[in-house]
Amino acid sequence: MVKQAILLTSLACGLILAQPADDSSPASSxxxxxxYPRIHSDLRATFRLSAPDAHKVQVSIAHGRYDMSRGADGLWYATTPPLVPGFHYYSFNxxxxxxxxxxxxxxxGGSRDSSGIEVPEKGVDFYEAKSVPHGEVRIRWYLSKVTGxxxxxxxxTPPGYDTNTRGRYPVLYLQHGSGEDETGWIFQGRANLILDNLISAGKAKPMIVVMENGYASVGGQSKLPAAATDLDKPAPKVGGYPADTSGFNDVMLQDVIPMIDGAYRTLADREHRAMAGLSMGGNQTCQLTFRNLDKFAWIGAFSGTGNGLSTAPIDAKTFIGGVFADGAALNAKLRLLWIGMGTEEPDPFPGAIGSFRKMLDLSGVKYVYFVSPGTAHEWQTWRRDLNDFAPRLFR
Amino acid sequence: MVKQAILLTSLACGLILAQPADDSSPASSxxxxxxYPRIHSDLRATFRLSAPDAHKVQVSIAHGRYDMSRGADGLWYATTPPLVPGFHYYSFNxxxxxxxxxxxxxxxGGSRDSSGIEVPEKGVDFYEAKSVPHGEVRIRWYLSKVTGxxxxxxxxTPPGYDTNTRGRYPVLYLQHGSGEDETGWIFQGRANLILDNLISAGKAKPMIVVMENGYASVGGQSKLPAAATDLDKPAPKVGGYPADTSGFNDVMLQDVIPMIDGAYRTLADREHRAMAGLSMGGNQTCQLTFRNLDKFAWIGAFSGTGNGLSTAPIDAKTFIGGVFADGAALNAKLRLLWIGMGTEEPDPFPGAIGSFRKMLDLSGVKYVYFVSPGTAHEWQTWRRDLNDFAPRLFR
Structure with a gap:
């Protein structure tokens, strides 16, 4: 009787159905x-969980939280409203x-191993595996001099890297966001498939892409992150302890870049070295590259700029060593500054990115600005970012 | 009052403590x-979960299930008895x-993304990352002709593969168990670190190791697995549908081996090609290699042999095309047959592996038999297996 009451209430509010519609199919994720989960043709998603003795079960996805109800089979079900296409983290409560x-x-993601669901985007396949030559993703272990x-x-490594044994390649360093790690751009972002597709279509130059973990503690010591390098959240905490990014710049400059240039056939100069990152990684990218323009000429800031979460006006004379004060001088050094954001991003991102752009505009610093329609602070935004950014590199 | 009663009962039975002992530290996993989880010096493990409105919470690990109780902080805790060292899957209920x-x-593992915990083994570090040259693990995407x-x-690829550009390498094909996939031997088994350590110590020859997914459906059609190829469970089911291994042999012979020999600098003959697998993968290894002795000369069966879960006596005259009937002829072809098992493996593994060995003994087929002391049907057994097996290869 209680079960029936819940079910009827749920049906009445229109958000929850105990049975999927006929046109649904299992998510590719x-x-x-x-x-289950199943995706409907209108991009609603139906979730299911076995929790025989639970009293309340919910699914949280894309900033929505939906009550689940028991079906006739005793399992818990909920169907969401239509979801924005792309990859979404989600959880059950x-x-x-x-x-x-x-x-x-x-x-x-979210500083833990979170469930993900892939919602297809009609007519869009730039991040799908296709019948094109595939590069490889190499998992590389190393001993860090910085962290010990x-x-x-x-x-x-792009298609042909192993056979074109005399070829040398430019390198893109590509960073994840807060609460993520070096796996994010491959498993959530599908950076390898995006590059495979761009390269095979002749739209992007063959390049090496390096994805490092943005968290690093100097000498193994855990430190509070500097405010400016902690973008997504005031302090990403797991188990009550703050994650530490204090050693990241040193890891990049002392460990990673020399190792990559030593181990792979790279073109090891600033003209052939790019860096981009999303959210916290965008902030880390700005903080590192604008202080090291002798090493980087191509810069991408995906939903994150060098001012972190701050929406305050930026003084170009003092920000990041004053590098933005002379726009003409900076333009002469930069081959590309690229900034992207989704139209649905929540505060403080529009304000923070807006402050950074306003500072650039006032100083006359040139940049490309890309807008991802209909997407928020999420992987579909960043897949689109990479798909627009990568073709512009190393031209 | 109820909470207190639960806690006192738990303390009385000696299995559960709401507070960790002082000598515990966070698990490396x-x-x-x-x-949390935390490992104590005597290898007890304390688990913690936030589940404010739950009525009953348990942790299941290594065939034990332990009630959790609320601590003073409202979180749920349980401390297990001392655990066997190594990697264990576990879950909360x-x-x-x-x-x-x-x-x-x-x-x-277990046909889903399961929690894992690493319990250290005192004085044992053959599967730890050390300051030795590291090989790389390459994630390789391909279009299967078999499955479509x-x-x-x-x-x-072993240390030096990229710089020793004229060297050619033998290949070990290494398979996971039921409900696992191509990631298992790296993330659970640490095959790369085991090989790094063996190779750097001069104990194993540098080799390429290929880990494929043991599930494959011919032409994308899902079929019931043949009884003989489904080792761990009568039918590993997810979402009510059986997993399908029917296309695995064809994937290996038509897709994977030609691709690997084309893409990497391999020594592409039977004398330099080995195959091993654990549990279901050991069964698959036997079913594939003994039917294709023109392609494989080195065979490893880790906690799984060609008779699957059957403990029935095996007739060498008919089993796998009668290849075992003439022991002397088989010995002349095989460079190595290696069988391993943990002393604590549950039924039916001792019986099934015992039947296979008895058949070999009756036919006079030579093999190495390795016993992992104190371990069950689990990754610590298989790490030890690889550590003993790999040094014997390609000698």
């Missing part, structure tokens, strides 16, 4: 053979416990 | 900065929902 969905693959610990980075 | 721990990394789908394999 499901674990092998799992039939089972009697107060926020947990992942056993039916979906998990991805490191064994670290891991992901390195994309 | 935790997500960044997570303070929250009011009937079996879910992963947000504080640990997840690994594909884009698939992914993991390829370990």
């Amino acid at each position: 499901n674990v092998m053979n799992a039939q 089972v009697d107060g416990a926020s947990v992942a969905d056993p039916s979906s693959h998990s991805y490191y 610990q064994h670290r891991r980075c992901f390195v994309y | 935790n997500v960044m900065n997570a303070q 929250v009011d009937g929902a079996s879910v992963a721990d947000p504080s640990s990394h997840s690994y594909y 789908q884009h698939r992914r394999c993991f390829v370990y």
Whole structure:
């Protein structure tokens, strides 16, 4: 009786259906053979969970939280409104416990292994695996001189890298956001497939892409992150301890770039070295590259600029060592400054990115500004960013 | 009052403590900065979960299930008895929902992304990252002619592969178990670190290791697995549908081996090609290699042999095309047959592996038999297997 009452209430409010519509199919992000979550033709998603003794179960996705209700089979179901296409983190809440969905693959985001769901975008396949030559993604372990610990980075080598043994390649350093790690641009972002498709179509130059972990503690010591390098959240906390980015610049300059230039056939100069990042990684990119313009000539800031979460006006004379004060001088050094943002990004991103752009405009610094329509602070924005940014590099 | 009663009962039975002992430290398998789970010096593990409105929470690990109780902070805690060293899958049960721990990394096992915990083994570091030259693990995407789908394999290239550009290498094909995939031998098994350490110590020859997904459907059609190729469970099911291994042999012979020999500098003959697998993968290895001895000369069966879960006596005259009937002839072809098992493996593994060995003994087929002391049907067994098996290859 209680179950029926819940179900009727749910149906009445129009958000929840215990049964999927006929036109739904399993999400491509499901674990092998799992039939849920299911995506409907109108991009609603139906989730299912077995929680026989639970009293309240919800699914949280894309800033919405939806009550689930028991179906006739005793399992919990909820159908969301139509979702924005792309990759979304989500979680279940089972009697107060926020947990992942056993039916979906998990991805490191939100400072934990979170469930992800892939919502297809009609007519869009630039990030899908196609019948084109594929590069490889190499997982590379190394001992960091900076942190004293064994670290891991992901390195994309383009199609033909192994056979074109005399060729040398430019390098894009590409960073994840807060609460993510070096795996994000491959498993959530599909950077390798985006590059495979661009390169095979002749739209982007073959390049190496290096994805490092943005968290690093100098000498293994955990420190509070500097305010300016902590973009997404005031202090990303896991287990009550702040994540530490204090060693990131040193890891990049002392460990990663020399290692990459030593281990791969790179073109090891500023004209052939780019860096981009999303959110916290965009902030880290600005903080690192604008202080090291002898090493980088191409810069991408995806939903994150050098002022972090601050929406305050920026004084070009003092910001990042005053590098923006002389716009003409900076323009002469930069081959590309590229800034992107989704139209649906929440505060403080529009304000923070807006302040950075206003500072650039006042100083006369040239940049490309890209807008992702209909997407928020999420991976579909950043996939589109990379798809627009990469073709402009190393021309 | 209820909470107190639960806590006192728990303390009385000696399995659960709401507070960790002072000598505990966070498990190395935790997500960044997570303070739980914690491992004690005697290898007990303390788990913690936030589930404010739950009525019953348990942790399941290594075939034990332990009630959790609320601590003074309102979070749920349980401390297990001392655990066997190595990697263990585990899960929480929250009011009937079996879910992963947000504080640990997840690994594909049990046909879902399951929590894993690393319990250190005193004085043992053969699978740890050390200051030795590291090989790379390459994630390789390809279009399968057999399944018609884009698939992914993991390829370990040994230290020096990129610089020793005229060197050619032998290849070990290495398969996961039921409900796992091509990621298992790296993230759970640490095959790359085991090989790095063996190679740097001069104990194993530099080799390429290829890890493919053991599930494959011919032409994208899902079929029931043949009984003989489905080792761990009668039918590994996810979402009510059986996983399908029917296309695996064809994927290996028609897709993977030709691709690997084309893309990497391999020694492409039987004398330089090995295959091994664990559990279901050991069964797949036997089913594939003994039917293709023109392609493989080195064979490893880790906790799984060609008779699957059957403990029935095996007739060498008919089993796998009668290849075992003439022991002397088979011995002349094989460079190595290696079989391993943990002393604590549950039924039916001792019986099934025992039947296979008895058949070999009756036919006079030579093999190495390795026993992993104190470990069950789990990754610590298979790490030890690889550490013993790999040094014997390609000698």
